[in-house]
Amino acid sequence: xxxGRIRIGTSGWSYKSWRGPFYPQALRQKDxxxxxxxxxxxxxxxxxxxxxxxxxxxxxxxxxxxxxxVFAWKASRFITQAKKLRDPEAPLARTFAPMVELxxxxxxxxxxxxxxxxxxxxxxxxxxxxxxxxxxxxEFRHRSWYAEKTFTTLADHGxxxxxxxxxxxxxxxxxxxxxxxxxxxxxxxxxxxxxxDAALDLWAEHIRGWSAxxxxxxxxxxxxxxxxxxxxxxxxxxxxxx
Numbered sequence: 001x002x003x004g005r006i007r008i009g010t011s012g013w014s015y016k017s018w019r020g021p022f023y024p025q026a027l028r029q030k031d032x033x034x035x036x037x038x039x040x041x042x043x044x045x046x047x048x049x050x051x052x053x054x055x056x057x058x059x060x061x062x063x064x065x066x067x068x069x070v071f072a073w074k075a076s077r078f079i080t081q082a083k084k085l086r087d088p089e090a091p092l093a094r095t096f097a098p099m100v101e102l103x104x105x106x107x108x109x110x111x112x113x114x115x116x117x118x119x120x121x122x123x124x125x126x127x128x129x130x131x132x133x134x135x136x137x138x139e140f141r142h143r144s145w146y147a148e149k150t151f152t153t154l155a156d157h158g159x160x161x162x163x164x165x166x167x168x169x170x171x172x173x174x175x176x177x178x179x180x181x182x183x184x185x186x187x188x189x190x191x192x193x194x195x196x197d198a199a200l201d202l203w204a205e206h207i208r209g210w211s212a213x214x215x216x217x218x219x220x221x222x223x224x225x226x227x228x229x230x231x232x233x234x235x236x237x238x239x240x241x242x
Contacts, residue, residue, distance in 0.1 A: 004179070004216040006207055007042040007070055007107075008237050010229040011183065011222035014047075021227035037065040040233060042107065044183075044220040045073035049112065052076055052094060058101035070107040072181070072218055073099060081114050085127040096132060108135040108160070108181055108218060115168045119144035121153060128157040136160070137181040141168040151176050165189050173206055179216040180207075184232065186223030194228045195235075204239040 013036040019025060023032055036043065045061070047053060061071065076095040079088060099106055119142070128136075138154065139162035140146065151174060154161055160177040164170065167189030182203070186193045195203075207217050219236065221229035 001212075001214055004211040004214050006211050006217045006219075006240060006242060008219045008233050008240070008242060009040040009042040009044065009221075010036075010224070010233050011044040011220045012046040012224060013043050015224050015227070017225065018227045018230065022230045033061060033064045036230075037069050039230070040237075041068065042070045042072065042218060042220075044110065044222075045071055048095070048099075049074040049077050053098055055098045055101050058098045062102050062105055065105065069105055070218075071102055071105055072107040072110060072220065073102075074110045074112060077112075080111050080117075084114070084117050085111075085123050088127050088130050092130065092132065106134075108137050108179070110137050110139060110162065110181070110183075112139045112162075113141055113145075115141040118142050119147065119150065121149055124150070125153055128153065128159055131157070131159070135177070135179055137162045137177075139164045139166070139183060140171065141166060143169045145169070146172060175210065175215060178214075179218065180210050182207075182217070182219040184219070184221045184223060186225075186228065191223050192225035192228065193223060195223075195232050200232065200236050200239060203236055207236075207240060 013033055023035060027035055076091060079091045079095060083091060137160040151161060154176040158177050160179055160181045161171060161174055162181050162183055163173055164183040166185045170189060185191055187195050187199065207219065210217050221232045223229050223232065
């Protein structure tokens with residue numbers, strides 16, 4: 001049995017507060033992604049949540065990174081926050097179109113639901129049935145979703161439950177697909193602060209187990225305030241000898 005591939009990085013990479021703690025002071029901002037990609041094998045694109053990027057922008061991200069680099073990316077908030085998964089066909093087509101430019105570097109798509117969207121299995125089922133081929137993960141921000149029927153629905157479609165620790169609705173550590181997708185929002189679940197050693201030890205223990213079970217693992221730190229995210233990503237990589 002072959003171990004699953006483990007990829008660890010951060011949610012986004014273009015934060016001014018990272019200049020100094022992570023990026024050299026003299027490094028031009030346009031070179032930040034290349035510098036980042038020299039440290040981590042993956043990144044989660046957050047900008048695509050707020051605005052669908054141009055094909056040229058996506059191609060530039062592809063060209064700035066090594067051949068084996070992988071981008072996870074967050075789908076448009078129009079799909080998840082405005083439409084709340086209703087009538088997804090046209091919005092899905094628009095948000096996926098420029099991502100073709102990533103080529104083989106395109107990784108999982110993240111759908112981050114708002115805390116105002118409570119458990120609605122028919123709506124979820126209708127949405128999942130319309131997703132294009134590929135790896136997808138759903139991050140729930142309301143606790144009502146964490147029910148066996150939700151997990152079964154995700155598993156039926158091969159979609160991963162996003163293992164998020166966001167304060168609005170932290171997820172159980174549960175696999176529903178052939179890959180795992182983790183998002184760390186900080187020890188308080190609110191984007192700031194570095195994780196204590198014990199928390200990262202637990203992350204590493206789970207990740208080793210999933211990888212040994214031949215599941216790929218993607219883990220992203222979103223505690224971007226004061227550059228905690230790249231520091232924690234590096235600490236987790238060290239624990240896993242990556």
